[in-house]
Amino acid sequence: MITLKDIQxxxxxxxxxxxxxxxxxxxxxxxxxxxxxxxxAEHLQKTGSFKIRGATNKVTQAVKDGATFVTAASxxxxxxxxxxxxxxLGIQATIVVPEDxxxxxxxxxxxxxGKVEACGTxxxxxxxxxxxxxxxxxxxxxxxxxxxxxxxxxxxxxxEILEQLDEIDAIVVPVGGGGLMSGIVTAVKETNPSIRVxxxxxxxxxxxxxxLKKGQITSIPRTSTIADGLRTSQPGxxxxxxxxxxxxxxxxxxxxxxxxxxxxxxxxxxxxxxPSSATTIAAAMYAKLGIQGKNVxxxxxxxxxxxxxxxxxxx
Numbered sequence: 001m002i003t004l005k006d007i008q009x010x011x012x013x014x015x016x017x018x019x020x021x022x023x024x025x026x027x028x029x030x031x032x033x034x035x036x037x038x039x040x041a042e043h044l045q046k047t048g049s050f051k052i053r054g055a056t057n058k059v060t061q062a063v064k065d066g067a068t069f070v071t072a073a074s075x076x077x078x079x080x081x082x083x084x085x086x087x088x089l090g091i092q093a094t095i096v097v098p099e100d101x102x103x104x105x106x107x108x109x110x111x112x113x114g115k116v117e118a119c120g121t122x123x124x125x126x127x128x129x130x131x132x133x134x135x136x137x138x139x140x141x142x143x144x145x146x147x148x149x150x151x152x153x154x155x156x157x158x159x160e161i162l163e164q165l166d167e168i169d170a171i172v173v174p175v176g177g178g179g180l181m182s183g184i185v186t187a188v189k190e191t192n193p194s195i196r197v198x199x200x201x202x203x204x205x206x207x208x209x210x211x212l213k214k215g216q217i218t219s220i221p222r223t224s225t226i227a228d229g230l231r232t233s234q235p236g237x238x239x240x241x242x243x244x245x246x247x248x249x250x251x252x253x254x255x256x257x258x259x260x261x262x263x264x265x266x267x268x269x270x271x272x273x274x275p276s277s278a279t280t281i282a283a284a285m286y287a288k289l290g291i292q293g294k295n296v297x298x299x300x301x302x303x304x305x306x307x308x309x310x311x312x313x314x315x
Contacts (some may be wrong), residue, residue, distance in 0.1 A: 001241060002148050002151050002186055004265070007187045010053070014057055014156065014250070017052065021045050022041050023039065023041065026040060028268050033255060033284040033296070035294050037298065038293045039297075039300050040157065040297055040299050042277075043271065043277060043303025043315050046084065047108075047112075048108075048304040050077075051077040051081035054081075054150035054152075054153035054183070055150070057149045057153030058142050058149040059082060059140075060085070062141045062142070067091065067139055069091060069134070070140050070251065071133045071137075071142065072141070072142045073095075073123060073130040073144070074095060074126075075097045076100040076105050076228065076304060077304055079097060080105070080304070082142050083095055083112035092139075094108050094130075095115070096126045096129045097109070097116055098118065098120060098126065099118045099121055104306045104307075104308075115127070126269070133273055144177060144226070144315070145178055145179025145180075145182075146179070150181060151238065151239060154180045154184065155182075157187075158183065158187030159186045159187050162187070162188065167295050168195050169295045170289065170294060170296045171184065171196070171197050171289055171297045172297065172299065174200050174276050175250065176205075176230040177236050178236050178242070181199050181242075182239040185246040186242060186246065197247060198249045198250065200222070201230060202227045202252050204255065205231055207219065207235060216229070226255060226313055257282040257285070258279055258282050259275075259278075260282065262275055262314065264281065264285065266314070272298070273300050273312055277301045280298035280299055292315055
Protein backbone atom coordinates (compact mmCIF):
# COMPACT_ATOMS: atom_id res chain seq x y z
CA MET A 1 0.00 0.00 0.00
CA ILE A 2 1.06 3.60 -0.53
CA THR A 3 1.82 5.75 2.52
CA LEU A 4 1.51 9.38 3.49
CA LYS A 5 5.25 9.71 2.82
CA ASP A 6 4.74 8.49 -0.76
CA ILE A 7 2.10 11.18 -1.31
CA GLN A 8 4.32 13.88 0.19
CA UNK A 9 7.13 12.82 -2.13
CA UNK A 10 4.72 12.91 -5.06
CA UNK A 11 3.78 16.48 -4.22
CA UNK A 12 7.43 17.51 -4.36
CA UNK A 13 7.76 15.78 -7.73
CA UNK A 14 4.71 17.32 -9.39
CA UNK A 15 4.60 20.82 -7.88
CA UNK A 16 6.36 22.48 -10.82
CA UNK A 17 3.77 21.09 -13.26
CA UNK A 18 0.43 20.96 -11.47
CA UNK A 19 -1.72 23.68 -9.93
CA UNK A 20 -2.95 23.97 -6.37
CA UNK A 21 -6.62 24.11 -7.34
CA UNK A 22 -9.02 26.40 -5.48
CA UNK A 23 -11.84 25.47 -3.15
CA UNK A 24 -15.07 27.42 -3.48
CA UNK A 25 -18.51 27.36 -1.92
CA UNK A 26 -22.13 27.83 -2.94
CA UNK A 27 -24.79 29.07 -0.53
CA UNK A 28 -27.53 27.59 -2.72
CA UNK A 29 -25.86 24.19 -2.87
CA UNK A 30 -25.18 24.23 0.87
CA UNK A 31 -28.87 24.96 1.50
CA UNK A 32 -30.00 22.13 -0.74
CA UNK A 33 -27.53 19.67 0.80
CA UNK A 34 -28.13 20.81 4.40
CA UNK A 35 -24.37 20.98 4.92
CA UNK A 36 -21.73 23.67 4.48
CA UNK A 37 -20.52 22.52 1.10
CA UNK A 38 -17.04 23.07 -0.33
CA UNK A 39 -15.95 22.15 -3.86
CA UNK A 40 -12.37 21.17 -4.73
CA ALA A 41 -12.00 22.47 -8.27
CA GLU A 42 -9.92 19.83 -10.05
CA HIS A 43 -11.88 20.66 -13.20
CA LEU A 44 -9.65 23.77 -13.29
CA GLN A 45 -6.47 21.69 -13.10
CA LYS A 46 -4.04 21.52 -16.04
CA THR A 47 -5.43 19.29 -18.82
CA GLY A 48 -8.84 19.69 -17.18
CA SER A 49 -8.73 16.99 -14.52
CA PHE A 50 -6.89 15.51 -11.54
CA LYS A 51 -5.27 12.93 -13.82
CA ILE A 52 -2.27 15.17 -14.49
CA ARG A 53 -1.14 14.63 -10.88
CA GLY A 54 -0.67 10.88 -11.10
CA ALA A 55 0.54 10.99 -14.69
CA THR A 56 3.21 13.54 -13.81
CA ASN A 57 4.42 11.49 -10.86
CA LYS A 58 4.58 8.25 -12.88
CA VAL A 59 6.04 9.62 -16.12
CA THR A 60 8.66 11.64 -14.21
CA GLN A 61 9.79 8.45 -12.48
CA ALA A 62 9.86 6.62 -15.82
CA VAL A 63 12.08 9.31 -17.31
CA LYS A 64 14.41 9.13 -14.29
CA ASP A 65 14.69 5.41 -15.01
CA GLY A 66 15.69 6.15 -18.61
CA ALA A 67 12.40 6.01 -20.53
CA THR A 68 12.15 7.97 -23.76
CA PHE A 69 8.72 6.67 -24.79
CA VAL A 70 5.46 6.04 -22.91
CA THR A 71 2.05 4.68 -23.80
CA ALA A 72 -1.40 4.81 -22.25
CA ALA A 73 -4.80 3.31 -23.03
CA SER A 74 -7.40 6.03 -22.65
CA UNK A 75 -10.01 7.95 -24.57
CA UNK A 76 -10.07 10.84 -22.15
CA UNK A 77 -8.45 12.52 -19.19
CA UNK A 78 -5.68 10.02 -18.53
CA UNK A 79 -4.57 10.04 -22.14
CA UNK A 80 -4.51 13.83 -22.25
CA UNK A 81 -2.52 13.97 -19.02
CA UNK A 82 0.09 11.45 -20.18
CA UNK A 83 0.49 13.22 -23.53
CA UNK A 84 0.89 16.58 -21.76
CA UNK A 85 3.56 15.55 -19.27
CA UNK A 86 5.45 13.47 -21.84
CA UNK A 87 5.61 16.57 -24.05
CA UNK A 88 6.76 18.69 -21.11
CA LEU A 89 9.56 16.22 -20.35
CA GLY A 90 10.61 15.94 -23.98
CA ILE A 91 9.70 12.31 -24.65
CA GLN A 92 7.27 10.66 -27.05
CA ALA A 93 3.84 9.33 -26.11
CA THR A 94 1.32 7.18 -27.96
CA ILE A 95 -2.22 7.02 -26.60
CA VAL A 96 -4.30 4.02 -27.64
CA VAL A 97 -7.92 5.14 -27.89
CA PRO A 98 -11.21 3.42 -28.80
CA GLU A 99 -12.34 3.55 -32.40
CA ASP A 100 -15.40 5.56 -31.34
CA UNK A 101 -13.51 8.14 -29.27
CA UNK A 102 -14.89 11.69 -29.38
CA UNK A 103 -12.99 13.93 -31.78
CA UNK A 104 -12.58 16.65 -29.14
CA UNK A 105 -10.64 14.23 -26.92
CA UNK A 106 -8.43 13.14 -29.79
CA UNK A 107 -7.78 16.78 -30.65
CA UNK A 108 -6.71 17.47 -27.06
CA UNK A 109 -4.23 14.57 -27.06
CA UNK A 110 -2.78 15.72 -30.38
CA UNK A 111 -2.53 19.30 -29.08
CA UNK A 112 -0.06 17.98 -26.51
CA UNK A 113 1.95 16.29 -29.30
CA GLY A 114 0.71 12.85 -28.38
CA LYS A 115 0.30 10.26 -31.13
CA VAL A 116 -3.07 8.53 -31.34
CA GLU A 117 -3.75 4.93 -32.29
CA ALA A 118 -7.31 3.56 -32.43
CA CYS A 119 -7.92 0.01 -31.21
CA GLY A 120 -11.31 -1.61 -30.62
CA THR A 121 -13.97 -0.18 -28.35
CA UNK A 122 -13.12 -1.66 -24.93
CA UNK A 123 -10.30 -1.31 -22.42
CA UNK A 124 -9.72 -5.07 -22.77
CA UNK A 125 -8.62 -4.34 -26.34
CA UNK A 126 -6.79 -1.05 -25.73
CA UNK A 127 -4.65 -2.00 -22.75
CA UNK A 128 -2.89 -5.02 -24.33
CA UNK A 129 -2.16 -2.96 -27.44
CA UNK A 130 -0.68 -0.11 -25.38
CA UNK A 131 1.46 -2.57 -23.41
CA UNK A 132 2.63 -4.19 -26.64
CA UNK A 133 3.64 -0.82 -28.09
CA UNK A 134 5.60 -0.03 -24.95
CA UNK A 135 7.41 -3.35 -25.18
CA UNK A 136 8.16 -2.96 -28.89
CA UNK A 137 9.56 0.55 -28.39
CA UNK A 138 11.38 -0.23 -25.13
CA UNK A 139 9.08 2.22 -23.41
CA UNK A 140 6.83 2.30 -20.36
CA UNK A 141 3.09 1.70 -20.12
CA UNK A 142 1.40 4.26 -17.83
CA UNK A 143 -1.63 2.67 -16.08
CA UNK A 144 -4.70 4.86 -15.46
CA UNK A 145 -5.02 4.04 -11.74
CA UNK A 146 -3.55 0.74 -10.54
CA UNK A 147 0.00 1.90 -9.86
CA UNK A 148 1.69 3.25 -6.69
CA UNK A 149 3.04 6.38 -8.40
CA UNK A 150 -0.34 7.13 -9.95
CA UNK A 151 -2.13 6.60 -6.63
CA UNK A 152 0.36 8.76 -4.72
CA UNK A 153 0.09 11.54 -7.28
CA UNK A 154 -3.68 11.61 -7.01
CA UNK A 155 -3.36 11.65 -3.23
CA UNK A 156 -1.90 15.16 -3.39
CA UNK A 157 -5.50 16.36 -3.80
CA UNK A 158 -6.09 15.21 -0.25
CA UNK A 159 -3.02 16.98 1.10
CA GLU A 160 -4.15 20.25 -0.46
CA ILE A 161 -7.64 20.00 1.02
CA LEU A 162 -6.22 19.44 4.50
CA GLU A 163 -4.09 22.56 4.15
CA GLN A 164 -6.79 24.73 2.59
CA LEU A 165 -9.52 24.11 5.18
CA ASP A 166 -9.27 24.06 8.97
CA GLU A 167 -12.45 22.17 9.80
CA ILE A 168 -13.54 19.23 7.65
CA ASP A 169 -16.07 16.59 8.63
CA ALA A 170 -16.29 14.63 5.38
CA ILE A 171 -14.76 14.40 1.90
CA VAL A 172 -16.75 12.95 -1.00
CA VAL A 173 -14.88 11.41 -3.94
CA PRO A 174 -16.03 9.86 -7.25
CA VAL A 175 -14.83 6.27 -7.66
CA GLY A 176 -13.83 4.62 -10.93
CA GLY A 177 -10.78 2.37 -10.78
CA GLY A 178 -9.95 3.79 -7.36
CA GLY A 179 -6.74 5.71 -8.07
CA LEU A 180 -8.08 9.07 -6.91
CA MET A 181 -9.91 7.60 -3.94
CA SER A 182 -7.03 5.42 -2.74
CA GLY A 183 -4.68 8.39 -2.82
CA ILE A 184 -7.04 10.82 -1.09
CA VAL A 185 -8.20 8.37 1.57
CA THR A 186 -4.60 7.49 2.43
CA ALA A 187 -3.58 11.15 2.72
CA VAL A 188 -6.61 11.97 4.87
CA LYS A 189 -6.79 8.93 7.14
CA GLU A 190 -3.05 8.93 7.87
CA THR A 191 -3.27 12.62 8.79
CA ASN A 192 -6.67 12.96 10.47
CA PRO A 193 -8.58 9.67 10.81
CA SER A 194 -11.66 11.44 12.22
CA ILE A 195 -12.54 12.88 8.78
CA ARG A 196 -15.08 10.68 7.00
CA VAL A 197 -14.24 9.76 3.42
CA UNK A 198 -17.17 8.69 1.27
CA UNK A 199 -17.05 7.33 -2.27
CA UNK A 200 -19.70 7.70 -4.96
CA UNK A 201 -20.41 5.52 -8.00
CA UNK A 202 -23.17 5.52 -10.61
CA UNK A 203 -25.63 2.76 -9.82
CA UNK A 204 -25.01 1.32 -13.30
CA UNK A 205 -21.23 1.22 -12.72
CA UNK A 206 -21.18 -0.17 -9.19
CA UNK A 207 -18.17 -2.49 -9.37
CA UNK A 208 -16.44 -1.08 -6.28
CA UNK A 209 -19.72 -1.04 -4.33
CA UNK A 210 -20.28 -4.73 -5.11
CA UNK A 211 -16.64 -5.57 -4.43
CA LEU A 212 -16.77 -3.96 -0.98
CA LYS A 213 -20.02 -5.75 -0.16
CA LYS A 214 -18.59 -9.13 -1.21
CA GLY A 215 -15.16 -8.53 0.28
CA GLN A 216 -13.39 -9.31 -2.99
CA ILE A 217 -12.84 -7.74 -6.40
CA THR A 218 -15.99 -8.20 -8.45
CA SER A 219 -16.45 -7.40 -12.15
CA ILE A 220 -19.50 -5.95 -13.85
CA PRO A 221 -20.55 -5.88 -17.53
CA ARG A 222 -19.84 -2.88 -19.72
CA THR A 223 -21.90 0.16 -18.72
CA SER A 224 -23.18 3.17 -20.63
CA THR A 225 -23.40 5.62 -17.71
CA ILE A 226 -23.02 9.28 -18.69
CA ALA A 227 -20.26 9.43 -16.05
CA ASP A 228 -17.79 8.09 -18.60
CA GLY A 229 -14.77 8.61 -16.36
CA LEU A 230 -16.21 6.01 -13.95
CA ARG A 231 -16.87 3.25 -16.48
CA THR A 232 -14.48 0.70 -15.03
CA SER A 233 -15.42 -2.97 -14.92
CA GLN A 234 -13.67 -3.63 -11.59
CA PRO A 235 -11.51 -1.86 -9.00
CA GLY A 236 -7.74 -2.17 -9.21
CA UNK A 237 -5.72 -4.90 -7.53
CA UNK A 238 -3.68 -2.23 -5.72
CA UNK A 239 -6.42 0.33 -5.10
CA UNK A 240 -9.05 -2.03 -3.71
CA UNK A 241 -7.21 -3.07 -0.51
CA UNK A 242 -6.70 0.61 0.34
CA UNK A 243 -10.43 1.25 0.03
CA UNK A 244 -11.18 -1.82 2.14
CA UNK A 245 -8.87 -0.53 4.86
CA UNK A 246 -9.84 3.14 4.99
CA UNK A 247 -13.09 3.98 3.20
CA UNK A 248 -15.98 4.91 5.50
CA UNK A 249 -18.81 4.45 3.02
CA UNK A 250 -19.66 4.20 -0.67
CA UNK A 251 -23.02 5.32 -2.06
CA UNK A 252 -24.72 5.06 -5.43
CA UNK A 253 -26.45 7.67 -7.58
CA UNK A 254 -28.78 7.27 -10.55
CA UNK A 255 -28.38 8.71 -14.03
CA UNK A 256 -31.20 11.20 -13.41
CA UNK A 257 -29.59 12.29 -10.14
CA UNK A 258 -26.29 12.87 -11.95
CA UNK A 259 -28.10 14.93 -14.61
CA UNK A 260 -29.81 17.02 -11.94
CA UNK A 261 -26.49 17.76 -10.21
CA UNK A 262 -24.76 18.53 -13.52
CA UNK A 263 -27.57 20.95 -14.44
CA UNK A 264 -27.54 22.61 -11.02
CA UNK A 265 -23.79 23.29 -11.15
CA UNK A 266 -24.03 24.58 -14.71
CA UNK A 267 -27.07 26.83 -14.17
CA UNK A 268 -26.53 28.07 -10.62
CA UNK A 269 -22.75 28.01 -10.24
CA UNK A 270 -21.72 28.69 -13.85
CA UNK A 271 -19.22 25.81 -13.79
CA UNK A 272 -18.76 23.22 -16.52
CA UNK A 273 -17.92 19.88 -14.93
CA UNK A 274 -17.99 16.31 -16.17
CA PRO A 275 -20.86 14.01 -15.22
CA SER A 276 -18.28 11.99 -13.27
CA SER A 277 -17.71 15.07 -11.10
CA ALA A 278 -21.44 15.60 -10.71
CA THR A 279 -21.79 12.27 -8.90
CA THR A 280 -20.43 13.77 -5.68
CA ILE A 281 -22.88 16.68 -5.90
CA ALA A 282 -25.73 14.27 -6.62
CA ALA A 283 -24.95 12.19 -3.55
CA ALA A 284 -25.21 15.30 -1.37
CA MET A 285 -28.27 16.78 -3.07
CA TYR A 286 -30.19 13.54 -2.65
CA ALA A 287 -29.20 13.11 1.03
CA LYS A 288 -27.19 9.92 0.48
CA LEU A 289 -24.23 10.91 2.65
CA GLY A 290 -26.07 10.39 5.92
CA ILE A 291 -24.82 13.65 7.45
CA GLN A 292 -26.30 17.12 8.06
CA GLY A 293 -24.98 20.39 9.40
CA LYS A 294 -21.35 19.44 8.70
CA ASN A 295 -18.46 20.79 6.63
CA VAL A 296 -18.33 18.63 3.52
CA UNK A 297 -15.83 18.77 0.65
CA UNK A 298 -16.77 17.33 -2.75
CA UNK A 299 -14.17 16.61 -5.41
CA UNK A 300 -14.95 18.03 -8.85
CA UNK A 301 -12.65 15.61 -10.62
CA UNK A 302 -12.71 17.02 -14.15
CA UNK A 303 -14.25 19.40 -16.63
CA UNK A 304 -13.49 17.94 -20.06
CA UNK A 305 -16.95 17.87 -21.62
CA UNK A 306 -17.75 17.41 -25.29
CA UNK A 307 -20.00 20.42 -25.93
CA UNK A 308 -21.92 18.41 -28.52
CA UNK A 309 -23.02 16.01 -25.77
CA UNK A 310 -23.94 18.58 -23.16
CA UNK A 311 -27.64 18.58 -24.02
CA UNK A 312 -27.83 14.89 -23.11
CA UNK A 313 -26.29 15.61 -19.70
CA UNK A 314 -28.80 18.30 -18.75
CA UNK A 315 -31.94 17.41 -16.85
